[in-house]
Amino acid sequence: ETGVTQSPTHLIKTRGQQVTLRCSSQSGHNTVSWYQQALGQGPQFIFQYYREEENGRGNFPPRFSGLQFPNYSSELNVNALELDDSALYLCASSPTGNSYEQYFGPGTRLTVT
């Protein structure tokens, strides 16, 4: 069984640029959630995708957007990057949209300069 994978591992962007982060869910899982984890803080929920539809959203502005593909992999897109967007971005997959089980990937470290 393949776990959750994310790419890239690290990324450096300039303020104002756009970024796309990718996540492959665990085999058999159809739900993907994205989190932002600032240094020294707990992960904060951005949004969740279930069967290619957004299934819940946290307190993040519209410049944070996402996609889920038919194979249940997912992308997180962030437009007009700000310095405060620097963080570890975590993806977690779940067996279904109404499951407490969340399996996290290793994350993508984004640095905005």
Place this chain on the structure above:
Amino acid sequence: GESVGLHLPTLSVQEGDNSIINCAYSNSASDYFIWYKQESGKGPQFIIDIRSNMDKRQGQRVTVLLNKTVKHLSLQIAATQPGDSAVYFCAENGGGSYIPTFGRGTSLIVHP
């Protein structure tokens, strides 16, 4: 608003000691709680969970205690090992939500 928080940001113990990590929550509607372990360079890893109709749950070397009266959660790790060194987060799924709300985390340092 409602929040989940931790009392101590850092806990330092000797190998073989028992460790206790505490967590306070304020959402009285929370009915499910989870402890996660996050090692450096990795995502959070599920350790143990407990539902609000229980006050204690045991796993392998870990025990979670829930005190709903004072809205307090604790994680006990028996015979702590260097491999237990990590940041530990409590999280709650309040009011029927399947999305965990994480607290800030406690860094556990185990000295050999």
